[in-house]
Amino acid sequence: MMMMGLVKWVNLFIMFHLFAATKPIMASSDSSKFLNLAKEPRVFDWMVEIRRKIHENPELGYEEFKTSELVRTELDKLGIPYKYPVAITGVVAFIGTKKPPFVAVRADMDALPMQELVEWEHKSKVNGKMHACGHDAHVAMLLGAAKILKEHEKDIQGTVVLVFQPAEEGGGGAKEILNAGALDNVSAIFGLHVAPKLPIGTVASRSGSFFAGSGFFEAVISGKGGHAAIPQHSIDPILAASNVIVSLQHIISREADPLDSQVVTVAKFQGGGAFNVIPDSVTIGGTFRAFSTESFMQLRQRIEQVITKQASVQRCNATVSFLDNKTFFPPTVNHAELHDYFQSVAGSVLGDDKVTDIQPLMGSEDFSFYQQVIPGYFFLLGMENPAVEHLESPHSPHFKVNEDALPYGAALHASLAANYLVKIHQDSPVVVKEKHHDEL
Ligand SMILES: [Zn+2]
Ligand SMILES: [Zn+2]
Numbered sequence: 097m098m099m100m101g102l103v104k105w106v107n108l109f110i111m112f113h114l115f116a117a118t119k120p121i122m123a124s125s126d127s128s129k130f131l132n133l134a135k136e137p138r139v140f141d142w143m144v145e146i147r148r149k150i151h152e153n154p155e156l157g158y159e160e161f162k163t164s165e166l167v168r169t170e171l172d173k174l175g176i177p178y179k180y181p182v183a184i185t186g187v188v189a190f191i192g193t194k195k196p197p198f199v200a201v202r203a204d205m206d207a208l209p210m211q212e213l214v215e216w217e218h219k220s221k222v223n224g225k226m227h228a229c230g231h232d233a234h235v236a237m238l239l240g241a242a243k244i245l246k247e248h249e250k251d252i253q254g255t256v257v258l259v260f261q262p263a264e265e266g267g268g269g270a271k272e273i274l275n276a277g278a279l280d281n282v283s284a285i286f287g288l289h290v291a292p293k294l295p296i297g298t299v300a301s302r303s304g305s306f307f308a309g310s311g312f313f314e315a316v317i318s319g320k321g322g323h324a325a326i327p328q329h330s331i332d333p334i335l336a337a338s339n340v341i342v343s344l345q346h347i348i349s350r351e352a353d354p355l356d357s358q359v360v361t362v363a364k365f366q367g368g369g370a371f372n373v374i375p376d377s378v379t380i381g382g383t384f385r386a387f388s389t390e391s392f393m394q395l396r397q398r399i400e401q402v403i404t405k406q407a408s409v410q411r412c413n414a415t416v417s418f419l420d421n422k423t424f425f426p427p428t429v430n431h432a433e434l435h436d437y438f439q440s441v442a443g444s445v446l447g448d449d450k451v452t453d454i455q456p457l458m459g460s461e462d463f464s465f466y467q468q469v470i471p472g473y474f475f476l477l478g479m480e481n482p483a484v485e486h487l488e489s490p491h492s493p494h495f496k497v498n499e500d501a502l503p504y505g506a507a508l509h510a511s512l513a514a515n516y517l518v519k520i521h522q523d524s525p526v527v528v529k530e531k532h533h534d535e536l
Pocket of ligand 2: 229230231264289490
């Protein structure tokens, strides 16, 4: 009985590895075909035009009404059905059999509340708003992928779900897309971000923790105000807050594992307005980051303890809030199996030498919300052409997109999605059949 079981297990193991070793059948031929298609002027120029239109009319999180309308107009022209509205301005479109398996590809649509300082023909027409994170390019690339995939719809072995998501910049739009149930039967999700410091035609990513989890905190430290020359009649919240800030730095330097990177930064300190008055209270605030949910929750707990207890040493009271719903992003953790898959597909689209591993980054991405419930993979898409110019970092008022990167993003989206459906059929044909009745 035990031997039988073992033999069966070994067979299964061999079967699994046979499948795992199989290159996706569309990969080598169709992937380079997708890139060539995306570079054709009718696709490339169209993406550039869309990106520039969105760039001229930047909209903040959950206000992407014109952007969303533009997306729907283009989808209508392409004959691609979609759900709208999803999470206020979001659009979720479908290409393929409209049956399982489902694989999703995501683009974020929102701009930032900042003034563009780049002088060019298609500069932002809205004062105080700018696409300084490249989400205009992300939308154009996902539409590019839609166009390419639609032309190959008969070859798609399932359904590609295109997610045009609102409010990535601190609004948690990904969470709202999930709450709307728009991705309930999706087997995997892919997303990308343009990267100004990576060479054009390359991609970079890693398996496991990629971006940090991020949270914000704010604390009010209350004492008793009074004359600055008679401190014995007051309880000084400025001194208490100063001690709190120093103690907060000991969490990272003395309590956290040095090999588990974390950050606590107090970036806000408000209190007092006169040279000779001790104020009643001080407000401090900041951000904390970690690469695992455990470290993140530990940080959160210790920040609260240190603030309240250290304030009490100076006879002050403190209240701490973490503004959770709006500002907490989990760590972005790439699925290990999807990492191998991504390297294989990206290698066949771009060439194996154009696919690199990268160190984790302390920034954060709301793509992480998807990864909490769906196997997900996020990667960076290079834009830099040093022969032309060096590009500024995202969120700079001088940020620029190298539009030559658009075809690479579109082709990668299309290849990752189409091949993944092929891979699902290869890996588990029975499961695919059984799930026949699932609808999105
Ligand atoms: Zn951003
Ligand atoms: Zn961004």
